[in-house]
Amino acid sequence: MNVEGDSVSNEPPLVQLRGLTKSFGAVRALTQVDLEVPASQVTALAGDNGAGKSVLIKTLSGLWAPDSGEILWQGHPVHLHSPKDAEHLGITTIYQDLALCDNLDIVQNMFLGHEPLRLGALDEPTMEIAARKTLADLKVTTVRSIRQPVASLSGGQRQSVAVAKAVMSKARLVIMDEPTAALGVAQTGMVLDLIKTLSDQGVTVLLVSHNLNDVFEVADRIAVLHLGRMVAVGPASSFDTQVVVDFMTTGRSTRFSGDERAADLQN
Amino acid sequence: MASSVIMNETRRAKKFHLPDEIGIFVVLLLVAAVFCILSSSFRTYNNMLSLLLNGAVIAFLALGQTLVLLTGGIDLSTGSNIAMTGVLCAYLMNAGVPWIFASLLAVGAGGLIGLFNGLVIQYGGLPPFIVTFATMGVASSIPLIMTGSSSIMVADQGFSWIGQGTVFSVPVPVVLLIVFAVIVALILSWTRFGVQVYAVGGNRTAARLAGVSLAKVTVSVYVMSGLFAGVAGLIDTSRLMVGFPTAGTGNELFFSIAAAVVGGVSLFGGTGSVLGAMIGAVMIATVSNGLNVVNVNSYWQSLVIGLIILGAVGLDTFRRHRMGAPLPGILRRRVRSGDRQSAHADVV
Numbered sequence: 001m002n003v004e005g006d007s008v009s010n011e012p013p014l015v016q017l018r019g020l021t022k023s024f025g026a027v028r029a030l031t032q033v034d035l036e037v038p039a040s041q042v043t044a045l046a047g048d049n050g051a052g053k054s055v056l057i058k059t060l061s062g063l064w065a066p067d068s069g070e071i072l073w074q075g076h077p078v079h080l081h082s083p084k085d086a087e088h089l090g091i092t093t094i095y096q097d098l099a100l101c102d103n104l105d106i107v108q109n110m111f112l113g114h115e116p117l118r119l120g121a122l123d124e125p126t127m128e129i130a131a132r133k134t135l136a137d138l139k140v141t142t143v144r145s146i147r148q149p150v151a152s153l154s155g156g157q158r159q160s161v162a163v164a165k166a167v168m169s170k171a172r173l174v175i176m177d178e179p180t181a182a183l184g185v186a187q188t189g190m191v192l193d194l195i196k197t198l199s200d201q202g203v204t205v206l207l208v209s210h211n212l213n214d215v216f217e218v219a220d221r222i223a224v225l226h227l228g229r230m231v232a233v234g235p236a237s238s239f240d241t242q243v244v245v246d247f248m249t250t251g252r253s254t255r256f257s258g259d260e261r262a263a264d265l266q267n
Numbered sequence: 268m269a270s271s272v273i274m275n276e277t278r279r280a281k282k283f284h285l286p287d288e289i290g291i292f293v294v295l296l297l298v299a300a301v302f303c304i305l306s307s308s309f310r311t312y313n314n315m316l317s318l319l320l321n322g323a324v325i326a327f328l329a330l331g332q333t334l335v336l337l338t339g340g341i342d343l344s345t346g347s348n349i350a351m352t353g354v355l356c357a358y359l360m361n362a363g364v365p366w367i368f369a370s371l372l373a374v375g376a377g378g379l380i381g382l383f384n385g386l387v388i389q390y391g392g393l394p395p396f397i398v399t400f401a402t403m404g405v406a407s408s409i410p411l412i413m414t415g416s417s418s419i420m421v422a423d424q425g426f427s428w429i430g431q432g433t434v435f436s437v438p439v440p441v442v443l444l445i446v447f448a449v450i451v452a453l454i455l456s457w458t459r460f461g462v463q464v465y466a467v468g469g470n471r472t473a474a475r476l477a478g479v480s481l482a483k484v485t486v487s488v489y490v491m492s493g494l495f496a497g498v499a500g501l502i503d504t505s506r507l508m509v510g511f512p513t514a515g516t517g518n519e520l521f522f523s524i525a526a527a528v529v530g531g532v533s534l535f536g537g538t539g540s541v542l543g544a545m546i547g548a549v550m551i552a553t554v555s556n557g558l559n560v561v562n563v564n565s566y567w568q569s570l571v572i573g574l575i576i577l578g579a580v581g582l583d584t585f586r587r588h589r590m591g592a593p594l595p596g597i598l599r600r601r602v603r604s605g606d607r608q609s610a611h612a613d614v615v
Contacts (some may be wrong), residue, residue: 083476099473101466102537103468112479117459
């Protein structure tokens with residue numbers, strides 16, 4: 001089901017969600033959610049508090065299994081039973097403040113879980129070279145030493161390290177959960193540049209954000225959740241701030257040119 | 268605001284290049300110097316030797332304790348593990364088991380206590396403090412039950428080598444300690460496991476999401492702590508050639524935690540080093556020995572060491588506060604990570 005007015009090519013989207021439903025007891029967190037995340041683009045997932053954004057990304061990162069519905073990876077149905085499954089596919093999620101160990105340095109954080117070994121010991125030179133290269137590829141230049149503990153980094157730099165870690169693990173899809181929350185203006189700009197660089201390099205980004213300025217600055221596509229339903233999906237150009245706000249708060253908008261889903265999915 | 272952030276960063280970065288061990292080492296030298304001045308018997312070779320010998324038992328416990336503390340846990344059972352392994356070893360030798368095998372079995376029994384601690388903490392999701400508090404009671408009762416609270420004399424003279432022998436005129440316990448401390452230090456800084464120990468102590472969730480096996484790390488550190496307590500039990504028993512069922516229930520646990528903490532190992536997990544803990548152990552042994560030598564009533568020892576712990580933890584808290592994590596935040600994170608630990612036990 002290709003979306004009207006969308007620039008999706010013939011190849012299947014990297015990730016496709018079909019009829020995803022998830023309840024916690026009596027609470028319906030997600031109801032029949034459909035979403036296509038095309039490869040090498042930045043898709044922004046917007047929604048008010050409690051709209052189901054977190055549940056959606058946790059399902060995609062293998063933390064929670066959906067009650068019903070399916071996840072297609074490059075057109076093939078997949079079952080994500082654990083974060084490991086998601087990681088094997090190439091899905092990396094960067095959680096707001098859970099991504100890094102403050103007491104470890106940048107290199108240790110980037111390689112945590114898959115350090116290269118030589119003669120049974122950590123191969124520090126190889127790690128340092130790869131870490132430097134990855135950071136340079138991402139145009140992260142503000143970090144003084146890759147051997148400084150993450151605790152001494154600014155919020156933006158921490159996000160950079162988390163993203164570099166994802167790139168290092170050959171991620172195809174990077175899910176970023178509110179990466180600019182709690183960041184200042186300059187730091188936010190740095191993270192947004194990082195997201196653009198990432199997508200220029202062919203990595204697909206699913207950006208979860210409250211901040212509509214950020215969303216419009218980097219997103220190719222926008223999807224809006226409202227009370228667990230996907231109410232609108234489309235290219236960023238078919239939205240403006242007011243439209244997104246309408247969708248986020250009321251679930252509908254009268255001025256929208258894209259694909260509005262509230263009506264046909266209401267039951 | 269941005270500029271103040273940058274300024275903070277520079278200051279923090281500078282702080283980090285000063286190894287914490289230097290500070291405690293200087294304090295150790297000062298304390299030793301003061302005792303040297305105060306007492307002529309402190310500065311004798313024999314006294315230094317007995318200081319190091321006494322320190323070896325504490326240091327072995329501190330070595331295991333350091334591993335556990337680095338992951339954000341605590342092991343309260345190590346002190347009573349000394350009595351259990353020591354008495355078990357004496358018991359086995361009296362039953363005719365050659366001293367080498369008896370020693371290995373006793374150390375293995377210490378490891379079993381650690382294994383139990385680790386498994387219950389990891390899979391039962393119980394707080395380390397409670398679990399090891401309970402095994403502390405269990406491990407202190409076993410030797411009393413086994414012996415009816417009487418001591419067991421060791422007849423096998425070969426066993427005395429562990430506590431009384433020397434290698435190139437260095438006491439065996441000190442040699443053993445150096446060997447194991449170097450091994451643990453190398454493991455911590457050169458292996459994947461070492462990084463994982465620090466990662467688990469720094470941020471459990473991040474470590475788990477990065478694919479670190481919390482179970483492997485947690486269980487391993489408690490097993491190692493148990494094994495080292497077993498070695499400490501052998502040393503204790505071998506020095507007097509008697510297995511005391513009440514050994515290790517005195518100040519040993521207290522002193523070993525003090526040694527680690529004074530040496531810069533954080534009670535909050537994730538920070539510290541073996542070198543620091545070992546300097547801390549020598550520091551505690553020096554204070555304890557020095558107070559004896561200058562004829563301070565031994566009742567004062569725990570008071571002084573208690574104050575030292577308070578000072579060291581205060582300093583650690585202050586340092587963390589400066590690093591941007593206010594104390595309430597740390598505590599909250601600890602509580603939360605405790606919750607996560609149990610919540611994830613069934614997820615992982």
